[in-house]
Amino acid sequence: MTIACNKVKSSDHTTKENVSKSPAVENKENNTDLTEGIYFTANGTEPFWKLKITDERITLITPEQTFVTPHTEPIKAADANVKSYKIHTESTELNIQIKHVECLNQASDKQSNYTVDIELKKGLDKDLTILKGCGDYITDYRLHDIWILEELNGKTIDRSDFKNEFPRIEINTKTNQFIGFTGCNQMNGSLFFEKGLLRFSQIMTTKMMCESGSKETEFLKALQSTTTYTIADNRLVLSNSDGSPLVFKKID
Structure with missing residues (x-):
């Protein structure tokens, strides 16, 4: 049995963009607190630049300056996985577009999952500086x-649901891969992660016959439909649009 999620589609079409204004702090040196809580990074060459986004700030490092601005919520395209950050101040205009399109860094040959385009206008400059690169x-x-699974679709599981072992997942965030057990078969697959979004995709299982009454199919369907998650009190809660969560307990 093989279960797989459809891949997220990419497109260059965007919706109409709004502008949010916030005070910018420029010409600051890098300090260690900027490296904490980073959820997106990107870089490019010619010239070299680096972008870091956290819940608190957006940092753009160029050979001439480091620009630090408070975080602003991205504008999301309605028909594609495209996010735009628009920051305008009295001294800086910074437009960042992140597209879910595979990108190859020509200098390092590193493959990334996102293409990043930046428009930067400094002070009294009449022209925009265009920066292109890759990010993840x-x-x-x-x-x-x-x-290990505790609740399936909002109900506590017991031995009548899974006669052998309870389902479990082992997640590797360095490779964005996972392995696990469905309650009957072994499984593996890939993670799709963005800020506030989690999907279990390309799920594959072995083909052992399951005992009657096993809820393996229900478990796999719920896992495949996951879109968001929360972690608290050693519990991982996977949620979907149906509002029927999977609850897992951390194994010490």
Whole structure:
């Protein structure tokens, strides 16, 4: 049996963009607190630049200056996985577009999952500086663990649901891969992670015959439909649009 999610489609079409204004702090040196809580990074060459986004700030480092601005919520395209950050101040105009399109860094030959386009206008400059590069989201490190199922679609499971072992997943956030057990078969697959979004995709299982009454199919369907998650009190809660969560307990 093979179960797989459709891949997220990419497009260059965007919706009409609004502008949010916030005070910018420029010409600051890098300090260590900017590296904490980073959920997206990108870089490019000619000239070299680096972008870091956290819940608190957006940092753009160029050879001439480092620009630090408060975080602003991205504008999301309605028909594609495209996010735009628009920051205008009295001294700086910064427009960032992140597209879910595979990107190859020509200098390092590193393959990334996102293409990044930046428009930067400084001070009294009449022209925009155009920066192009590649980036990736950084998967939440708290997911990196072994989790055993406690609740399926909002109901506590017991031995009548899974006669052998309870389902479990082991998540590797460094590779964005997972392995696990469905209650009957072994499984593996890939993670799709963005800020506030989690999907279990390309799920494959072995083909052992399951005992009657096993809820393996129900478990796999729920896992495949996951879109968001929360972590608290050693519990991982996977949610979907139906509002029927999967609850896992962390294995110590």
